[in-house]
Amino acid sequence: MATFAVILPAAGQSSRFQHQQRKKPFADLKGRAVWLRSAEHFTNRDDVLQTIVVVSPDDEEWFKEKYAANLAFMNVDIVTGGDSRAASVKNGLAIVKPEIEYVAVHDAARPLLTKQWVDQVFAKAAETGAALLGVPVASTLKKVADGQITATVSRESLWEAQTPQVFRRDWLEAAYAKQGKLEPTDEAQLVEQTGKPISMVAGSSLNFKITTADDFRLAALALDALPKAAGLRALHPFQDEDPRLI
Ligand SMILES: Nc1ccn([C@@H]2O[C@H](COP(=O)(O)OP(=O)(O)OP(=O)(O)O)[C@@H](O)[C@H]2O)c(=O)n1
Numbered sequence: 001m002a003t004f005a006v007i008l009p010a011a012g013q014s015s016r017f018q019h020q021q022r023k024k025p026f027a028d029l030k031g032r033a034v035w036l037r038s039a040e041h042f043t044n045r046d047d048v049l050q051t052i053v054v055v056s057p058d059d060e061e062w063f064k065e066k067y068a069a070n071l072a073f074m075n076v077d078i079v080t081g082g083d084s085r086a087a088s089v090k091n092g093l094a095i096v097k098p099e100i101e102y103v104a105v106h107d108a109a110r111p112l113l114t115k116q117w118v119d120q121v122f123a124k125a126a127e128t129g130a131a132l133l134g135v136p137v138a139s140t141l142k143k144v145a146d147g148q149i150t151a152t153v154s155r156e157s158l159w160e161a162q163t164p165q166v167f168r169r170d171w172l173e174a175a176y177a178k179q180g181k182l183e184p185t186d187e188a189q190l191v192e193q194t195g196k197p198i199s200m201v202a203g204s205s206l207n208f209k210i211t212t213a214d215d216f217r218l219a220a221l222a223l224d225a226l227p228k229a230a231g232l233r234a235l236h237p238f239q240d241e242d243p244r245l246i
């Protein structure tokens with residue numbers, strides 16, 4: 001069985017969030033913090049040997065105290081974030097246990113996953129070396145400058161990358177060794193510049209990232225509808241033996 005570590009970056013400033021006076025990974029989403037809902041999709045999997053949450057230095061002490069019971073029960077490691085997403089993920093990568101073969105990075109701000117989507121992207125990464133979830137761009141894309149449209153960007157072959165983004169551990173480590181001055185907005189961009197193949201696995205627009213307060217409100221609505229709306233044989237993370245046909 002392929003083995004995985006999961007890194008959940010949660011060390012951003014949530015500057016676009018402005019809701020509940022909390023950073024988005026710590027906002028209460030229908031009774032549980034966003035980061036907890038994201039982590040839960042992984043901490044009960046037999047193939048996940050380590051779960052790591054990356055938290056900013058400013059939040060670390062508060063986080064450890066607030067979620068002490070959850071962290072212990074779920075066996076989640078904490079690592080200090082950096083001043084960029086890439087730096088935060090790199091800090092998580094540095095503590096991945098030596099025996100683990102694959103590393104999955106999943107935004108702590110993407111709580112709306114199903115077991116099926118995780119199964120699919122994990123399996124694809126184990127087959128090809130690297131894979132991520134994504135969806136084809138559905139809207140027309142415009143370039144804008146000073147409030148004016150300057151061009152239409154063809155959406156042909158364009159996909160919106162999501163997470164989990166899953167890589168052979170040695171590929172991701174080699175990619176970071178060659179990072180140079182690149183400040184990637186996702187981990188795939190780092191691995192792309194090493195020339196390794198990365199597979200795109202068709203996911204769902206329901207696996208959206210909570211960035212703004214509107215996203216948060218939408219997530220609260222989608223949470224209950226997810227199994228039905230996903231059009232998938234959805235398994236609750238804790239009820240693998242109880243699949244529900246959609
Ligand atoms: N230095 C950083 C920056 C971002 N992230 C994490 O990367 C994920 C995706 O980033 P984004 O949605 O941009 O989060 P923020 O950077 O917090 O958002 P904003 O740009 O609105 O400040 C988030 O879970 C965020 O916590 C991180 O761990 N460390």
Ligand SMILES: C[C@](O)(CO)[C@H](O)COP(=O)(O)O
Nearest residue numbers: 085107161162163185186209
């Ligand atoms: C990784 C990601 O979710 C893929 O779309 C996205 O790039 C994260 O961006 P952020 O600025 O770190 O939220």
